[in-house]
Amino acid sequence: MKDISALRLYVRVARLGSFSAAARECGLAQSQASRIIADLEADLGARLLSRTTRAVVPTEAGAEFLARIEPILLLLEEAEQSVREDGELHxxxxxxxxxxxxxxxxxxxxxxxxxxxxxxxxxxxxxxxxxxxxxxxxxxxxxxxxxxxxxGTTKLLATVQRVIVAAPRYLEARGAPSTPHDLVEHRIIGGPAAAQSMAWTFERDGTKQKIELQPNILVNDTSGAVVAATSSLGITSTTLWACERELDAGYLVRVLPDWWLSPLPVHxxxxxxxxxxxxxxxxxxxxxxxxxxxxxxxxxx
CATH class of the missing domain: 3.40.190.10 (Periplasmic binding protein-like II)
Structure with missing residues (x-):
């Protein structure tokens, strides 16, 4: 194990399951990456990777080596950082x-x-x-x-407000819901967290209402759900951050603003x-x- 870069390359090959992808990340030719890993295996006297035409996966010994060496490489980088005179991150x-x-x-x-x-x-x-x-x-x-x-380890950073929004043109055509239950009569846009069915829980004056909804349109991207709403395709629930510009510009308006939805945690x-x-x-x-x-x-x- 003469070269730390060989260990780092092994970690990337094992994680990506590909010599070519790891080689691109490390600025190497695929043949160079293969040779470096072969030399590492020879130094260790153990086969680390099982190579087939479809995949590259760690052997039992390779998985054990990966689990032990990966945190060591991170700690080594931290040690190098700690003694740099300028203290800059790099x-x-x-x-x-x-x-x-x-x-x-x-x-x-x-x-x-x-x-x-x-x-x-x-x-x-x-x-x-x-x-x-x-x-x-x-x-x-x-x-x-x-x-x-x-x-892994998590850290709660903040919570973010959720809102229900729709385009003014959609509400003019279909009517604005006055209670959460009215939403079942409307077209619902489901974002990336939505499954085939979903529920929105509302609260006001100590009263909670959980409304089961069937999305008419499913979008696997939050920005796409906001675009769908601004295009008058229906009503959607999203974070205030995701639609703040559209609300300010009047492309979207709040629906059921007197009802409160549980905020979402940001970790x-x-x-x-x-x-x-x-x-x-x-x-x-x-x-x-x-x-x-x-x-x-x-x-x-």
Missing amino acids: GLLRVGMPASFGNRVVLPALSGFVERHPRLTVQVMLEDKVQDMVREAVDVGIRIGELPDAT AYFPMGRATRKAARAFVDFLIDELHRRPGSTPAQ
Whole structure:
């Protein structure tokens, strides 16, 4: 094990299941990557990867080696960072988040973060479906809504207000609902979190109403659901962040504004748990400051 870069390459091949994809990430030819891993296996005296025409997967020994070496590499990077005289963050930081949240909240504010850390490259990975953050080597992911079971570490950043919205033209044609139950008579647009059926729970004056709804239109992207609503296709539920511009411009209006919906939690998720990189922690601190300045956001206690 003469070269730390060989260990890092092995981690990426194992996580991506592909020599070619890992080679591209590391700026190598596929033949170079294959030779480096073969030399590593020879040094260790163990076969780490099972290679077939369809996939590259760790062997039992390779999976054990991966589980042990990956957090060590992260700690090594942290150790190198801690002794740098300038104290600057450097390298590549991968952050994953829903597309609408990235486009509406993070990217417009990101200049402040990158200006403070000019030697750090930030790769923003926008995806409305739940990402495989370990496979994609995401350092920190932002998740909105209830968290699925996960093995990493999470941190609650804030909660965000939810709203029900529709286009004025749609409401003029179909009539505005006056109670939550009236929604069953309307066209409903379901966003990426919606299944074939869903329920919205409303509260007012201590009274709760849970309305089971059947979406007429399903969109796997939050921005797409907002576009569908502005196009008079129906009524949708989304975060205030996702439709703030459309509300301000009058393209959308609030529906049932006197009723309250439970806010959504916003979490940072660290796939590597306590071995999280310093750059990821700095990004989360920046994001907390930004979220607390935005309307419709409530700081975590």
